[in-house]
Amino acid sequence: MARILITGSSDGLGQMAAKLLVAEGHQVVLHARNAARAAHAIAQVPGAETVLVGDLASMAETRALAERVNALGVFDAIIHNAAVGYQEPTRIATVDGLPHVFAVNALAPYILTALVTPPKRLVYISSRLHQHGDISLDDLTWEQRPWDGTQAYSDSKLHNLLLAFAVARRWSKVLSNSLEPGWVPTRMGGASAPDDLNLAPRTQAWLAAGTDPAAQVTGGYFYHQRPAGALQAARDSAIQERFLSVCALLSGVAMP
16 A cells, blocks of 8 residues: 655545545545644545645745655655646735745645655646646746736646656656646536546546556656646656756755
């Protein structure tokens, strides 16, 4: 059985994936952004090992979270699930002055990936909207562009893919993959979302702990446990390296 950390697992798809993995007998560590949500998380997934707290909108809290993760020992898998939505009407600045969407969805997974002892498997939750992300990587912090919440979300989901593919290329001993769970009726997706909610958490659980040879690959992009089409430019190593460099500059954390 595997030991798995899932970020953003106090509700939504993260919580659903946690329940699936606990039911399969795995050790699952949850994550929530504050103490109140942590209490909710552990109540909803009573078989979980524990829950860690850290607000991914803060670089300092994200670094502290990485330390707490490492204190628990090496994990078999980490699912980078935490994300905020695409409907933020204005550029909400974090404590570090960064756009909230970018800080939580893109920079936090980068910081955690760089600082946490590498597990055997890494899983990054992207979205079909990554196809509309800005591959130029210009103005990631939205200081020059007029704010567009949908574009900022799409950009962040492209960043997840760039990170997953970069790790797969750079870390030969880690299986690093990304996926789109579909547009499903979670709190983020909204009640009118058309995809199957029951299928949405299965791919990340499968990539994190599945024994199927199809799940034991690296550099893949999946939808409902099958390979899916990713934006071809996301596989460009130069673009991946540019993204890593910008994240290192913004965070002060270098990717090993």
